[in-house]
Each structure stands twice: as C-alpha cells, then as structure tokens.
Amino acid sequence: MGDSANGLINRPILASIHTAAFQHNLNRVRELAPESKIWSVIKARAYGHCFDAALKGLASTDGFALLDIQDAAWLRQHGWKGRILLLEGFFHENELSLAEELACDLVVHCEAQVEWLERFKAKNHKPFNVFLKMNTGMNRLGFKADSYRTAFHRLHAAGYHMHHMTHFANADQVDQSPTVGAQQELFSQTIEGLEGSTSLANSAAILWHRNALGDWVRPGIMLYGASPTGLHADIEHSNLQAVMQLHSEIIDIQDLQKGDRIGYGGRYEAKEAMRVGIVACGYADGYPRHAKDGTPVWVAQGKEGVICPLVGRVSMDMLAIDLRNAPNANIGTSVQLWGDKVPVDDVAQMSDTIGYELLCAVAPRVPVAIK
Secondary structure, three states, X not given: OOEOOOXXXXXXXXXXXXXXXXXXXXXXXXXXXXXOEEEEEOHHHHHOOOHHHHHHHOOOOOEEEEOOHHHHHHHHHOOOOOEXXXXXXXXXXXXXXXXXXXXXXXXXXXXXXXXXXXXXXXXXXXXXXXXXXXXXXXOOOOEOHHHHHHHHHHHHHOOOEEEEEEOOOOOOOOXXXXXXXXXXXXXXXXXXXXXXXXXXXXXXXXXXXXOXXXXXXXXXXXXXXXXXXXXXXXXXXXXXXXXXXXEEEEEEEEEEOOOOEEOHHHOEXXXXXXXXXXXXXXXXXXXXXXXXXXXXXXXXXXXXXXXEEEOOOOOOOOEEEEOOOOOOOOOOOEEEEEOOOOOHHHHHHOOOOOHHHHHHOOOOOOOEEEO
C-alpha cells in the first residue's frame, strides 16, 4: 500500500512491480536467442510498469528501445550508459541535435527522415547508428523493397552506420499471410550484399520462430510476462513470470437473496442466496469496464487462495465478486486482479481485449511499489 502526498494511507489498491521477474524474463530471452543482442522494448512507460522498475529489472539488457526522445533523456539522466533505440526515429528535424547529444540509435522508415539526416550530416555532425526499416508486409512503417536499397545507399554515402530492420505482422499466428517465412525471405533478398547487423524478431518470433531472430531481437510483451497472442495458454509452458501484480482488498460484503441483482443495470441476478465481496478497483483504476461475469479474481483463502468470479458491471471505483468459493473472506481480505495468480491475459480475454492494453492502461491514481 502506498503513502499519499499528505501522509495518509491510500485506498488498498496497489500495483506491485517485481524487478526479479523482469530479470528472469530477460534471462529467458537470452536462453531462446543466445546468439542475438537484446533491445528491451519499454515504450508506453514500460508497458505501464514505469521506467524506474524497467531500468532496475532490465539493467543487464544490451539496449533499450522506446518511442519518445524525452524518455531517452530520462534514461540518460538516471544513469543508463548503454544503447538506446528510438523505434520510430525522430518526428521532426529539430530533434536530431538532442538525439545526437543523447547518443541514440535511430530507426529510419520514410523519405523525409532520410532527407533530414542528409542535411544534418552535411553540417559535420557525428553519424548515428541507423536501423533502416523495411516494409516486408506489415504495411505500417518502412521502405518497400524496391526503394529500400536506394535509401540505404544514400544514408551510407552520408556516413551513417547502417543496419537493417523489419517487423513481423503475424509471428503469433500460423500460416496467416504475410507469413514470417515470406517476410524473412523478402528481407534477406533485399539486403543481400549490404553491410550491417539485422533486427527482426519481436516476442512472438523469439518464442516460436527462432530461425528468424537476427543479430538484435526486440522483446516486448514477453519481458512483462504476458502473451503475444493474448492467450495465456500459449505461453503457459514458456517459463515467463508476471512482472506486475495488481492487488486490492474487499471493502464490503453484501448478502444477496435469490433474485437480487447487483451493480449498474442489474446485469447479474443471484440464482440463490450468496455473499458478494465489493473490491476497491474499478475502471478509473484501469480495470476493464467490459469485463464479463465470470472474469477470474484471486481471493486470499487458506494457504493457496481461491478464484472467485466477477459478478455484475464494473463501476468507476469498485467491482463485485461471488464469494461462494471463499466462505471465510471478509472486509480486508486481499484479492489479486491480475499477476502471478490470475494471468492478465485471462482478464483481457474476458474483456474482449489483450493483456497489452490492460497493462498499459493502469491509471496514474493507482499507487506503484517497485520490489
């Protein structure tokens, strides 16, 4: 439980970030990709886990990959001396001086960036490490194969240290076009004879396509212990650990009779007499409002605890759970909304979304404890 600014105790909700789990998952990436260096992806405030925790737990990474140059500045200010990759490069030409000062590596994905870099180098600035991005079928960012080599040669001629990157669209699916194999083949054919290291694999490719890793891998969601597919079953045996554990407590008990309804809209109707626990967590904390009845919540009970299903519509600050599996639960009993007891992907699946979104959407009002 965190302390508020006035010294009072906050609501019982708490997101605890376990840096040992970060290190464990990073070690797992090294086991799966032993010949590759690692860009640890920490965009979106380290997928909602905060930069302080990521810097501590992922300190042995080869480099950090992120979006905003202000986040790169934060890393430098807090002592990170290793490599930093700006995953979308720079958004405006005037960012280049700061990127040079921060010694960032740049992803370059469009003609405008090439032109800006040519002008920048003409002013006798130091050359960047450039990861030139190829669009091999994702159709989001990057040069198509027929213009890639031209962009490469322009930047190489300007004196930049050139490397190659692409991004897989369907590494988490089987035989979905474009396939990993097709994208990898186009990538390899296009860069044939060009110098520079390669970066291809995201979390899904690291887990399931280890013939498509490249010199630098870019793990994201697996570092946080969640699944690239959105299904926990797909990583159940991958030896990953949940980094974030979202906890709260039961703050009230309601005794319902058969036919009673609970929450806004009365979505859930009691089929028999039952106890319902009211938990201090709602959609203003980042818990999904659209979570369905039956979404799992872990409740402390005995040595192992039990899973109790969510009942009724999630409200702004509270949700309700069926306590028939936890007859001894009472006010003050601990619950886990997601973490090592309840995979975030299972909550997301019951809410028609993915674990990525839930992790990134934890609200600023939720206290964070770095462990």
